Amino acid sequence: MDKSAKIEFNGSSYTFPVITGSENEEAIDIKNLRSEMGLITYDPGYKNTGHCISSITYLDGENGILRYRGYSVEELCEKKSFLEVTYLLIFGDLPSQNQLEKFQNDIREETLVDEDLKQIFKSFPKSAHPMGVLSSLTSALIAFNPQNETKISMTDKEGVTADDKMYLSTVRLLAKFPIMSSWTLRKIKGLPLNYSNNNLSYTENIAYMMFAKPNQEYVQNDVIVNALNTLLILHADHEQNCSTSTVRIVGSSYAGLYASISAGISALWGRLHGGANQAVIEMLELIKNDNSDIDKYLNKAKDKSDPFRLMGFGHRVYKNFDPRAKIIKKAADQVLNDLGIDDPILDIAKSIEEKALTDEYFIEKKLYPNVDFYSGIIYRALGIPSDMFTVMFALGRIPGWIAQWKEMRDSNNPIGRPRQIYNGPTHRKISS
Numbered sequence: 001m002d003k004s005a006k007i008e009f010n011g012s013s014y015t016f017p018v019i020t021g022s023e024n025e026e027a028i029d030i031k032n033l034r035s036e037m038g039l040i041t042y043d044p045g046y047k048n049t050g051h052c053i054s055s056i057t058y059l060d061g062e063n064g065i066l067r068y069r070g071y072s073v074e075e076l077c078e079k080k081s082f083l084e085v086t087y088l089l090i091f092g093d094l095p096s097q098n099q100l101e102k103f104q105n106d107i108r109e110e111t112l113v114d115e116d117l118k119q120i121f122k123s124f125p126k127s128a129h130p131m132g133v134l135s136s137l138t139s140a141l142i143a144f145n146p147q148n149e150t151k152i153s154m155t156d157k158e159g160v161t162a163d164d165k166m167y168l169s170t171v172r173l174l175a176k177f178p179i180m181s182s183w184t185l186r187k188i189k190g191l192p193l194n195y196s197n198n199n200l201s202y203t204e205n206i207a208y209m210m211f212a213k214p215n216q217e218y219v220q221n222d223v224i225v226n227a228l229n230t231l232l233i234l235h236a237d238h239e240q241n242c243s244t245s246t247v248r249i250v251g252s253s254y255a256g257l258y259a260s261i262s263a264g265i266s267a268l269w270g271r272l273h274g275g276a277n278q279a280v281i282e283m284l285e286l287i288k289n290d291n292s293d294i295d296k297y298l299n300k301a302k303d304k305s306d307p308f309r310l311m312g313f314g315h316r317v318y319k320n321f322d323p324r325a326k327i328i329k330k331a332a333d334q335v336l337n338d339l340g341i342d343d344p345i346l347d348i349a350k351s352i353e354e355k356a357l358t359d360e361y362f363i364e365k366k367l368y369p370n371v372d373f374y375s376g377i378i379y380r381a382l383g384i385p386s387d388m389f390t391v392m393f394a395l396g397r398i399p400g401w402i403a404q405w406k407e408m409r410d411s412n413n414p415i416g417r418p419r420q421i422y423n424g425p426t427h428r429k430i431s432s
Helices: 033-037 073-079 081-089 097-108 116-122 130-146 146-150 162-189 202-211 224-234 242-251 255-270 278-286 294-302 325-337 344-358 359-362 372-382 386-410
Strands: 004-009 014-021 025-027 058-059 065-068
Touching: 004 162, 014 033, 065 073, 065 081, 065 325, 073 162, 073 325, 081 097, 081 202, 081 224, 081 386, 097 162, 116 162, 130 162, 130 255, 130 359, 162 202, 162 255, 162 386, 202 224, 224 325, 224 372, 224 386, 242 255, 242 386, 255 386, 278 294, 278 344, 278 372, 278 386, 294 344, 325 372, 344 359, 344 372, 372 386
Parallel strands: none
Antiparallel strands: 004 014, 014 025, 058 065
């Protein structure tokens, strides 16, 4: 039996259909609300508004569930590579061996970087934030692929279809984004820029481009590669968050893929979104500089009148636990054990984790360490500066953004155009 919802207003009753998703999520379809009732909804932050129907990611914050195309992130991290998950998100299914090899080879063919793009990168001052650089470089890719990017929804005179163009834009972005990301890290560290090693797998190549040192033989550390693989998978998509919604709404204007993802990178930049793991390290440094008094700051976190917040604990979506945190905790422990790093900041992080997990207040409030807490620890252990943390987040989120953009275009979603409630002055005239 079809479900519906009734709204009564000014003595009249209006009926609207209720949509049910594959996981039994329900939503009132109000797309005709304004035309039928002359009303709009008021929903700050769109916390109760679904702006699309998607088959990419399922997130159940109450029960700590996160799945990509039906597969749990736990199983994907255990059994699949980041590139396989990338293919899954963008094309809908896990790839066969032949499909994966073709995908990998197509990406390798696009790893050459135009020297003019390198000159653009070099023009940024050392003080430039890596996310600003990355957003600018992603947008600059449009200039090197103008026909493919601006006419991605059309079939050209040579018979190259929109799907062909979409695929080419996808593999180009997947090829060049790790290179641009590694450049930002190497510039901060004063290392020469590195290029892709096409003899390596996708994630191995990311580690190589970031961590290989000049005049030294590069030796791969499988613990680091596996940790990166896990981190990238866990960041690959997260339903309709701020940056993903930005990518979709920019793309709904028929802006190209690179322009839309450049906007998503800027949205991710904020400390309330992708910058949360950077805030974790800044908090740990604050505690270290205050005589490493962990108990003092745990007590401050419990005090409602104190503005201090324990960064990296709890999540606005996950009400019990962040399923990603359980996975990444294991990777964090492996990295710390393998590298044997002596870092007081990381010692403080481990102490906070131990105390908070056994503290009745945090248990009652369900304030468990989230993915940002553990990812910040791993990046710190790998020697990645805190300004680069959000770049690493973006590196993982690229396939999700591409998948969401593609789905938005394939579904012919209308241009995003939110309404507002005006509460400014009524009509007035300029006095003479």
